[in-house]
Amino acid sequence: MKSICADLVLQRLVPATGAALNRQLYDCLRGAILDGSLPPSSALPASRDLARETGMSRNTVLHAYEQLRAEGYVHSRVGSGTFVAETTPESQLATGRGAAAAPARAAPVRLARRAQALVDDASAAARQWGAFMPGVPDVTQFPHRAFGRIVARLWRDPAPELLTYSHGGGHPALREAVAEHLRVARAVRCDADQVLITEGVHQAIDLSLRMLADPSDTVWVEEPGYWGFHKLLQMGAWRVRPLRVEAEGDGPGAGWPRGGSAPRLIFVTPSHQYPLGSVMSLARRRELLDFARQSGSWIVEDDYDSEFRFAGRPIPSMQGLEDDSPVIYIGTFSKTLFPGLRVGYMVLPRALAAHFRTAHADLYREGHAITQVALAELIGQGxxxxxxxxxxxxYARRRALLAGLIGEHLGPDHLHPQASNAGLHLVLRLPEDRDDVAIMEAAQARGVLSRPLSRYYRRGDGRRGLLLGYACVEEANIEPAFRVLLDCIRP
Incomplete structure (x- = not known):
């Protein structure tokens, strides 16, 4: 089998130039070193091997290697081989002459309008760990030893079906484990045939939109609401109407869009509203279910961190309030285990399950079967x-510490009144004349992360505040990071 270096030589060599073959080989290898195709410290094949792979004589290869060595492009170690030098003669000359000329500016790239808007206002942060990044669990606490033992055993002699494309909405073992967990922990009414395993919540949202909403259909989404909903909706041609969360206490139907066509999809986070933290009342849940049945709409219930409730009775899912409810229930292991796992799930009404499984396999090409089996065993073993x-x-301890610091240094009014005793973040309220984006940027420049509350509103008059995640911050680091944040908040 040819080496990568031999493939490179055979592609670049131009025998018709009339130059001696050893000179052609020298020019080819020198060019590859200069353009980075053969990076510093990489090993060149033994002269005998390269000669055999390229059909040249060994003397030809030796002459080319010797010339490269003499000029400082490669060096040899007895018994080890020939290696590309860390610095080339050109780089040393350029240092002496000054910096090389700047490369010509590339022509601007034209993106689709929606893609350009997405890129210009991207929400995904470059840093995803540390005080006070919202929505990130303490990944250092993941039971990696137990999970590692399971994965190692599965990899010792994996069944062929675990290594090829999958079909059917996820491995049956994980679908059964998820269904059993949700029936007990979240009062979800389901069996394994209704569960579809996804690569996170975003894929579940995307699939729901593709399957149930045509272009120009109306979609309701909470205001304020999860930025992931907003970004996926931004890339489609749907008519998006705000479902105002803060108007719930004003009576039946308060905050619902008026007029226009009935929504095809209604996106909600009823058990722990994102980002404010309120809990949708039972009356409101039943009202929304009745509306969905009458209008032919589907509710997408995102139960993103419902496992982390620190006081009071657990809040059951909306999906479980009725048999065969018009609810697509979605969740993720990103908040309970670690985000890099990229495993989420959907619980689908029976009428939709088979259609979604077929479309999921065609659109996304299922895989990660070994990971899914390992996760099923992790759940099954307790x-x-x-x-x-x-x-x-x-998390309850860390939440109490952060809430106490907010109350002590800023006053209890700065803690959002709708914040339930649950989740992975708190909302720090700011006066309406403060720029929460500027405060976030100032704190980030000093190593403290957060998200501005105003970015979670689709309209421009959103409330001001900061989302502060406490889950991934050790107790010893909470107060020092909060003091940095205080310096940025106080004029």
């Missing part, structure tokens, strides 16, 4: 439930 119990205690 490690998952034990991990959640430990993290509830840990």
């Amino acid at each position: 490690h998952y439930a034990a991990h959640i119990r430990r993290m509830r205690v840990l």
Whole structure:
């Protein structure tokens, strides 16, 4: 089998130039070193191997290697081989002459209008760990030893079906484990045939939109609401109407869009509203369910961090309030285990399940079967439930510490009144004349992360505040990071 270097030589060599073959080989290798195709410290094949792979004589290869060595492009170590030099003669000359001329500016790239708007106002942060990044669990506490033992055993002799494309909405073992967990922990009414495994919540939202909403259909989304909803909706041609969360207490139907066509999809986070933290009342849930049945709409219930409730009775899912409810229930292991796992799930009404499984396989090409089986075993062996119990205690302690600091240094009015005793973040309220984006940027420049509340509103008059995640911050680091944030908040 040819080496990568031999493939490179055979592609670049131009025998018709009339130059000696050893000179052609020298020019080819020198060019590859200069343009980075053969990076510093990379090993060149043994002269005998390269000669055999390229059909040249060994003397030809030796002459080319010797010339490269003499000029400082490569060096040899007895018994080890020939290696590309760390610095080339050209780089040393350029240092002496001054910097090389700047490359010509590339022509501007034309993106689709929606794509350009997405890029210009991107929400995904470059840093995803540290005080006070919202929505990120403490990944250092993941039971990696138990999970590693399971994965290692599965990889020792994996069944062929675990290594090819999958079909059917996820591995049956994980679908059964998810269904059992949700029936007990979240009062979800489902069996394994209704569960579809996704690569996170964003894929579940995307699939729901593609399957149930045509262009120009109306979609309701909470205001303020999860930025992931907004970004995916931004890339489509749907008519988006705001469902105002803060108007719930004003009576039946308060805050609902008026007029226009009935929505095809209604996106909500009823058990722990994102980002404000309120809990949708039972009356409001039933009202929304009745409306969905009458209008032919589907509710998408995002139960993103419902496992982490630190006081009071657990809030059951909206999906479980009725048999065969018009609700697509979605969740993720990103908040309970670690985001890099990229495993989420949907619980679909029976009428939709088979259609969604077929479309999911065609659109996204299922895989990661070994990871799914390992996760199913982690759940089945009790490690998952034990991990959640430990993290509830840990996160409750960190939440209390951060809330206490806000109350002590800024006053209780700065803690958002709708914040329930649950989740992975708090909302720090700011006066309406303060620029929460500028405060976020100032704190980020000093190493403290947050998200501005105003960015979660689609309209321009959103409230001001900061989302402060406490889950991924050790207790010893909470107060020092909060003092940095205070310096940025106080005029």
